[in-house]
Structure formats: structure tokens, C-alpha cells
Amino acid sequence: MLDDTGLKMMELGGKGYCCSQIMVMLALDEMGRDNPDLIRAASGLCNGLGDCSGVCGVYTGAAVLLGLYGGKGEDMEEPADVLPLMLEELRDWFVDATTHYGGTACKDILDGQCGQPDTTRCGGLVAATYARIREILVDNGLDPSEGRSLS
Helix, strand or coil: CCCHHHHHHHHHHHCCCCHHHHHHHHHHHHHCCCCHHHHHHHHHHHHHHCCCCCECHHHHHHHHHHHHHHCCCCCCCCCCCCHHHHHHHHHHHHHHHCHHHCCCEHHHHCCCCCCCCCHHHHHHHHHHHHHHHHHHHHHCCCCCCCCCCCC
8 A cells, every 4th residue: 555655656757757856846845845946957867867877866866855955055054064974875775775676777777678667666766765865864863844944
């Protein structure tokens, strides 16, 4: 049975959003925010950076989320000290989570069948990665429902 996040992911995928965009949209939804520019920007990470040869969009989208919570966004703002550690935790976890696919590239995860995401593989990876991002944030003292303020 699907939980609310799983249902939301299916709904967004059905509307034509890719994995990296769905990652961003889940976080924005949790924060109660809208940011169409960020969602559009995340489309550049879709399908392994466009041709399936690059790193999975779930991973790059997750890295964007960590930057959204911990990165510098204004002149007078400093990045969170924990950002490099959070990115390292994500990398280590994602590499481990995709080992059975043979790598972190989109083509590895999709077993060379590029062009159409596999709802089971990609959907499961989005759900697991989003849950892991939430854990990383909480473990590092950041509230997934708040994020940084948008001035």
C-alpha cells in the first residue's frame, strides 16, 4: 500500500515531472512553498543529465535538496557548516543503495533501457532517497518542514 508520499510521487510522475523535479517538489510541498523556477531548473538533471549517461537524477535532485536546506543563497548568508558532511552522507548512502544496479548512472539503474523511467526502480529509489534526505536533515539539526527563509 502506498503512503501519502508514494501517492504524491505517482501523481507528479503522471503529470510528466521527472525524478529530480519530484524530489524538489516533495521538499517544497513539505515546506509549504511554491517555486516554479527551481522546479524548472531541476529538469536539467532529469534522465542522467539528459541522455541517461550521467549520474541519476534522483541523486542530483537529492543533492539540490541538501543545498536548498544548507546552502548559501544571499550575500549576508553563510552555508550551514554541516552541508559538506550531509552531501558526503548522501553520496555514501546512494552509492550503497545502487550497488546492485552496477552504478549510480541513470543507464546503470535502468539497465541500459533509457528514455522511459522504470516506475518500480525509479519510484522506489525516489521514495527511499527522499526518506534518507529527511533523516540526514534531522540528524544534522535541520527541520525538513522549514528550510531556509526565502527573502
